[in-house]
Amino acid sequence: MSAKPRIATVSLAGCFGCHMAILDIDERILRLADLVEFDRSPINDYKTFTGRCAVGLVEGGCCNEENVHVLEDFRRHCDVLISLGDCAINGGVPAMRNHVPLRECLEEAYLKSPGVYNPGGVIPNDPEIPLLLHRVYPCHEVVKIDYYIPGCPPPADAIWSAIVALLEGRPVELAYAGLKYD
């Protein structure tokens, strides 16, 4: 295993927008590749951890039981865990369903909404499909989170400066322009 610090990233109940924002650091991605080794991440498509990671970046909150297991796995393997973006921090757009009972959401999606063709009237319940939680939870209501970078998605500069700070052993501090909720 290389001596470089390892970074893991994941998208739970998110839209991959925060991962796009990571890529939005532009050519600095090459410097990042020099500085770190990517572990479990959609960037290299590793599905499991290969070792201990210095930093874990989590996009998205927890909307199903698989999200909870993956998030707990991230907490076990990462020294520092960062909630990246509004979905990880407060549930974001997926949390809009929190005002509606789960049964009503499923009926709307699979039975009632315009354009649905479901003659059997079956709401998908294959055991392969992770069970939905009754509501969407922000990550810090499930495991301990060390830092938060809000935004939908967060500014690329905020992500870059946070990663560099952690690699240099400094705490994450967001400049005024880096603290955004939109």
Added chain:
Amino acid sequence: MQFVLDGKTITATPGQTILKAAEAAGVYIPRLCAYKDLIPHGSCRVCSVRVNGRIQAACVQTVSSGAIVEHDTEELREFRRDVIDLLFVEGNHYCMFCEKSGLCELQALAYRFGITAPKYPLLNPKRDIDMSHPDVYLDHNRCILCGRCVRVSQDLDHKNVFQFVNRGLEKRLQVNGEALAATDLRVTDEVVASCPVGALMKKRVGYAVPVGDRPFDAQPIGADIESGKGGVA
């Protein structure tokens, strides 16, 4: 008349509130329910300061000669942060698609205080949106019950479109009619511009100024007061 604010002697006029006297001296005390031209009513407590050892709302408390006022202390900063945190979790604030983002005073206070995540569990209450009026909508999800609209409608528009009903967590804003469309609210009323958040909004003007170019994107709320250019309240 003089009083002491965080160790600095400030000159004020009799009857002036601590908030206004501080503002005239270039010191920004965070506030939410206070609004220009309105008689303050001290409900949000974001402006809390210690006056001779007691916590008071700076927007209603008038200056007394020789008073010792503490404002920028860690204790008070934390107290204000907590109030702002609670306002977020008690409502449904989806800033990512809110038209008011960058213009919103609640969001701007959170930026100013460096709030990156909610400190308390989200309540996700079920709230309604009143879209009945042709030119204005009322989104209760974002209402922070500051009461500005209640007072502006009465005192400045000389109407009585808004009132509060119920108490505690049940408290909410009620309009004077079946729905907004049934009231005498006009889009030109001062009240429409007075809401600090995205609860009471004009229709069809959203995103006229792009997100990113809005006032609080560029500088923190209160920076105008601190640079001596005067503030909103």
